[in-house]
Amino acid sequence: MSESMTESKLLAQCRRAVDLALEAGADEAEVCAGFGGGSSVSFENNDIQIAMSDEEVTFGLRVIADSKQGFAATNDPETLAESARDALAIAKSSVVDEHLGLAEPVEVTPIQGLYDDAIAGLSVSEVTGLGVHLLDAVRSHDPRPSVDSGSVTGARSVRAIASSTGINLSESTSYLGGSLFGMAVDGDEVGSFVSEGRYSRSRADFEAALTEAGTTFSKKAIGALHPGKGVSFKGQVLFSPEAVASLLVSNLVTMVAAPSIRKGKSPLANKFAEKIASTSFQLYDDGTIPGAVGSSSFDREGMPHRRVEIIKDGIFSSSLFNHYEARAAKHAASSTGHASGGANAIPGVSTSQLEVAAGEYDLEALLRDTPRTVLVNRFSGSTNAVTGEFSGVVKSGYLIERGERRPITETLISGNLLDLYRNITAITADRVKVHGLYMMPYILADGISVTAG
């Protein structure tokens, strides 16, 4: 991988771009830059599809002039002056917003374990070798799983932020990831899509992680074969960690994040400090965990991350703010270090490393003792974070009755997330890492409509 881009070089380019923006007429300017370089190998039809080697730098210039904001992005350092003029022209076309302003610098403590020389030094040949290892793990015991697509990627990133308020920060990180997407094929029968992945900041033991990903993918794909009809009822549904992340938690994060509340699009807008979920439900975000894929030393605006208790004992305890949202909030607030996004967009609001606290239930005991439930391994459907309504298809699901389980197809679940959070009846002690960014348990909730085709 390229060693050409350094933190000091990227930060110097950001500082130069800040000066260009100020010279062009900006009152305030912030430049965020991201460099990414690495190798990857993609899969298709259980084989290598293509090997790739890439690098790119992106600059995002945010300017404020006369209390109006503009933004421009470019991947060409030679056009930074043009981008500064673009951003100014946009600001002039925009409208006055009294809450605009750039963050002032605060002390940032580096998070450990985010960079590994062994990843940065990976060649395209070594990454391809890891790809072959992952593919071999999928079909080592059974030929029915079929990898439709996927990849292994090893990359080095450099990030830098400079602003006219005095922020000057940079950080190098590394990343190694392997992902699989596909299904099982058994004669004429094609199973439901499944996916699996492992992601790390460290090269160590990654072959073992890929082996585990391959065998888990294989088991999930085969388990989705030969489904039967489900049954219709209203009652308890068990959500897998993947379904908890995609349905329960991601929508809850949207509802509690400051932009939704500011815009009047959150059903939880007036529920701060109120009980909105079962007492057993705890949700927190922590972008300071050493070595975690979602961790970094500072957010998109240069503010340090910190652990934030979003839902504590079922009570809505904290919203998520970037600098703008904190200034625009009705009640006094400060940034929680949740400015998100890359160099090619203005800062949004998002989480870093989300966790639902472990409960006290044993998964096998839940499966055995719940009279009737549907296990949702993946949810494919629609959710409305404005109203809380959700409806969709149960994927790779099972009907479980008195401990007996069988795969099901054409089964829909529907309800309202606001009811679901209150109707959580069990949370498992075991948790699973999902997409490298979420640590989630299984969650059992009552009052959900199940419709079988």
Added chain:
Amino acid sequence: MSIEMTEVLQSVADTCEGFVELRYVKKTTRQIAVESGRVEQANVKRRNGVGVRVLEDGSWGFSSTGSSDAASIKRAVDRARDAARVSADRKKDKAPPLGKTVLARGHFANDAAAAVAAIPLERKVELALETEAEARGKSHLIKSATCVYNEIDEEKALVTTDGAAANFRLVRPEFRIQSVAERDGVMSSANESVGVTGNWDCLFERRSREALVESSARFAVDLLDAQLPQGGRHTVILAPSIVGLLVHEAIGHTVEADFVLSGSVAQGKIGQRVASDLVTLCDSGFSEFHPGAGGTLPVDDEGVPTQKTTIIRDGILESYLHNRESAARFGVEPTGNARAWDYSDQPLIRMRNTYLCPGEQTLEEIIASTEDGYLLDGPRNGQADATGEFMFAVQNAVRIKNGKLAELVKGVTISGVAFEVMQTVDAVSKEFRWDLGSGYCGKGQPAKVDAGGPYIRCRALLGGAQ
């Protein structure tokens, strides 16, 4: 610029051995998002560079560079060649030699991009501000509104060592409006959107900006009083927007030849009946019936001129969608479906404008002959599975009773197995429209596509149940 870059790429290609594909992409994106009178987003993004693909010893290698000079492009060719050699040692099933085919040469002119770029940025910001304010003013129940204007101005130049040398420029503007209504703590939302390949006249040709605002606000308010539907299997009339989503997500992906090779449900079904004989399904680089379909393009990212591909004819599966490699594997001609989003993306098999062909009846006749069912329009989102099982959320669902439209229902999802649902199609309208032009298809990288068709009547599973 793309004409000059064709010459630069050709000069590099002339020095290369074996098969090399060079693709210059210059993409300028302008986005404005307004909500509650605030400009939430206003930006210009410029990204350009050259993507290089090399086929060597039956293996592909890819690299890209953000620099567009010949020396940088040559270095990218070397990196791509190294990558191809590395994977050649480990690839089990080597790619066959690419067959000889007609490749595009020359400049494919289109004036729309220059026309849209000439509209001042101030006017685009004004358009979004005015629209959002109008939506909020439609009813005291509208609590917030959002208007998003987006345009993708793209120049491409493409050269291959076996004869392609083409360039073109396209612009794809999109316009979205969302209204959120609230009464007594109950909230509802409704969206309207449009996206085309073409200029602003084309963007607002079928429905005016005012009509989009009116519809978004009215549905948001009306949905406050709507009830949930009765779950279960029902007769449904799908509007062109839902037909488009169905044929794209649940059928189109299963006939992409790379997925067919991995074992999709369409594998081995060429020549077999997969739908009612009322069903003829096509995917096209052109914009049939009405101009401006969002996935229109003259040449694909392998230099193959696009064409109209008939996937299903009168219910019989006739063709998959191919790039040059899959066409060589299947022994057919490429269909011009290789597409790449950015210069740093490799071309993949993607759809363009996918549609069901119109039939003989009018929508009015189809509704009148439906005793009990639902008319479904306006997809909120949708997914489909490897099995062909799909799930789409529907914004505007209206009950049909005794051949007449009745009450609006909310929270509706429709589900089924695509090829089974297509077997139940018993009515196809003569009305046709493109209705997915503001959407993007995701397959590791985005693609601008469009889809549509007539109104069709079929049987499917409804969720969102009481």
